Amino acid sequence: MNAIVFDHVSKRFGDVLAVDELSLTIAAGATVALLGPNGAGKSTSIGMLLALSRPTRGTIAVHGRTPERAVLAGEVGAMLQQGELIPELSVRELVELVRRLYPAPLGLAEVLELAGLTELARRRAGGLSGGQAQRVRFALALAGAPRLLLLDEPTAAMDVESRRRFWDSMRAYAAGGRTVLFASHYLAEAEEHADRVIVIAGGRVVADGTAAQIKAGAGGQVVRFALGEQPAAGLDRLPGVTAVEVGAGIATLRTRDTDATLAALYRDTALDVRDLELSGLDEAFLALTGRS
Template sequence: METIPSSPALALTGVAKHFGDVRAVDGLSLTAAAGGAIALLGPNGAGKSTTVSLLLGLARPTAGTVRVLGGTPEQAVAQGRVGAMLQQGELMPELTIGELVGFVRGLYPRPLPLSEILDLADLGSLVKRRAKGLSGGQAQRVRFALAVAGAPDLLVLDEPTAAMDVESRRRFWDGMRAYAAGGRTVLFATHYLEEADQNADRVLVIARGRLAADGTPAEIKATAGGRLVTFRLGDQPAAGLDALPGVTSVEIRDGVARLRTDDAALTTAALYRGTTLEVHDLEVSGGHLEDAFLALTRES
């Protein structure tokens, strides 16, 4: 690839965006070198979409500066160096997928070959279909195709898998990783920790419009306190639960025990074999983001 990482893909300095009294983004600073996949992880209302809008020049910051690929967002967009998949974006219903992709492709100075776009977005069979009547997941794939069509140096995806089923998701992330592997930068917003974990080289966690954590997926998960084992304890004594292997904290509420653990398998095994408790309704949940947030934002 001819992309030379001379300037950072993204550089935000003290960025704030207020809508009246609502501080959607509230003092966000971060830098990301070019290349690789970056997840913008946060719960609904954390400021992800606003951050995306600021990066794309669709919104202007109340304070601070946003630089994209060494220039303003507007410049980067005008030069065709940015592609984006927004959360809402209806397609023109009367046009075929091929026409839509061909049109957007033609707007960029150095687009990808049409066959490669259709491949990446898994759209081969839909080229002649009109946008009207596509399923939610199919429409998402078309919007992904529109986003990558211009071979942008920076690809921004806002909750890209929202309407997709499991199989579509898998293919979608394959496409995204193939795209990022070419030395380009991909930034995607998500509220699923698993998506960030499996598809990003770096995770930026934002909460309440601020950067709550920044690191590799492994680092973030460690900060978030691993996984959660819950079961119905009833009237049985809770003594000894905190001594089980892997457990880092214990919480009993309304007869339900919540064990935070570094190793769910070890903890669960020990719970059955190493105690005489009757374990009902056992559930192991994998590092829920809401939990991660409690852990990540508790200190700040």
């Protein structure tokens, strides 16, 4: 069964059309990234999936039911962007509160462990740092063992180490056959952690596929390095390369196959390659969302 179906969904706030005829289907068990710039309609779509708001037009189904019914049945858990905690309650009490509202929750110790909160369990929410509070919100999202987990820019307030641990926990949770949909504008996150990337801009889907497909669809990846005074001749004949630009001593190669291009660059040319940079999804993403 499909975990999520959007069927020609539009959402209008006054004059602003936040979501525009959005149609998409997400299979149960998938981990999907919803990628897009601010204002693309990511949070609005997640809000409608959670029955926090209703579509102006179109229908949404969660496991074949309306979002309202799915939420009441305890099938959905979510980490919203905005969501302060009750400062007078401890981490343990907050997790326990939400856990007990679900019909078949995870164990308390398991939730605390997954979210890395075991040591903080007795702390009052009012005294937590931003990153710690974020972990509590993650704990609240998965406490009820929902089949569908929605995460709206989950790593926004986290440092590098917290991020790494967060994604490890997310993977552990998703591994049980659960569906995860996360919104992000960190492109690397989408590439690294999702089976499928849906790029939206202006409330519409502008690209949908694996990260590699999206990069290819937007004209490939970019390899850039300092060329200095060395000759640029022959760069356009390297495997995979579709375009070459040289300016101010910097060579920029556009390629459909980064690995082949790099291998040939080092093996088949005598160039001294310095300050090598690779970029892919970022530029693909800008091209996609800027175009629409």
